Amino acid sequence: MSGLLTNVHETAGIAKGSGKTYLVSGQYEYYHYLCDGFDDRGWGCGYRTLQTVCSWLTDNQNSDVKVPSIREIQEILVQLEDKPKGFLGSRQWIGSFEVCLVIDKLYDIPCKILHVNQGDELQTLVDTLVLHFQKFGSPVMMGGDVDASSKGIVGIHVDNRGASLLVVDPHYVGKEQTKEFLFNKGWVKWQRLSDFISGSFYNLCLPQVKAKEKN
Template identity: 40%
Template sequence: MGDKPPGFRDSQNWIGCVEASLCLAYFGGPQGRLYHVPRGAGIRGELERLYSHFSGGGGPVMVGGDADAQSKALLGVCVGPGTEAYVLVLDPHYWGTPKSPSDLQAAGRVGWREISTAFDPNSFYNLCLTSHNSEKQQHGLD
């Protein structure tokens, strides 16, 4: 695509959400809409955007950070009556065919996590919200 030096090709180097978004556009995949969250503590302020994304039919949200180098994919959000808030996290490194969804849960590959434990409050995060048709998708905080 021309955004990396020649030595990047065929390397084992990782890409982040920005590069993943570029790849989606370049290869004609789902559209990726990027949002930067300066500190993980600010994820709470993005819950309305995430809820709107998922309730509007949006796809997985790729997440990458700096101090928190554990990449993750978000598949849903759940906000409780008080200050409780959870995200459904999928480990994007999993591959293969699971025997059952409960096997994925038991292995820690997918599950609901409270946002305070899913995100490092001192790490920045890039969120790439995927959608097949971004014009139909509504975002409450745009």
């Protein structure tokens, strides 16, 4: 283990009000800017979200694959010829597509990409996300263009007013704090679909792991 906080969404609890909540199943670590001493502020959010997803895969899929560093992620993308050699050591962002490539390479697990042309269309993905957390329980990576901030999604709440996503934000900079601190400061939060940027497209990467066993 890396010593990072685990399951930081737990303080967020169940979204207020009526409806149903579907959450990640199993343990993950919270990767964020500078968490390992490497300064990726301003460009590393996609890498950090990928590392969070990888920590879940390593812990919940009985895998001996270590969570890759940012350098190792770049090396994989160059090896796969998705990126040129000049990508190594750069500060270029990565998005959901690159995350899918790395997960498939390291864990031999395929991913589903969900795409909407604008934030207003996120509502069309609600049923798919509910099914994902019910069936697989793995974290989801979300990225966009105008909303260029990559983030982890670890739950969804659905009620008669619509839906909210449980966001784990990798942009936090600082020493490890408590789960309560992260929630109170908004680094972990419930965000209604209507609060996402309407003019941004969004891609979501959903690891298609072995389905959860039913009780």
